[in-house]
Amino acid sequence: MPNGKPAGVACVHLSSNMRCLLFGDARRPDLCDAFGAEREFCGDNREQALVRLAQLEQQSLPDIVVFEGDA
Numbered sequence: 001m002p003n004g005k006p007a008g009v010a011c012v013h014l015s016s017n018m019r020c021l022l023f024g025d026a027r028r029p030d031l032c033d034a035f036g037a038e039r040e041f042c043g044d045n046r047e048q049a050l051v052r053l054a055q056l057e058q059q060s061l062p063d064i065v066v067f068e069g070d071a
């Protein structure tokens with residue numbers, strides 16, 4: 001994805017059966033090749049991984065700053 005992938009949007013190379021369409025292809029990003037699934041982050045299945053990902057996204061949201069006059 002030339003301009004990056006927004007959070008929550010599936011990669012355009014992800015098939016409908018959740019397989020990477022670039023697996024084994026030289027065009028597959030180096031980051032994807034380097035990624036190794038770990039139980040701490042991926043759990044035992046897709047559902048657990050999505051829950052953990054949502055938790056991490058929530059925890060990494062920037063704090064909301066309210067300036068005087070905005071409240």
Ligand code: SF4
Binds near residue numbers: 011020021022028
């Ligand atoms: S491994 Fe990389 S290229 Fe393949 S579907 Fe996932 S994010 Fe996309």
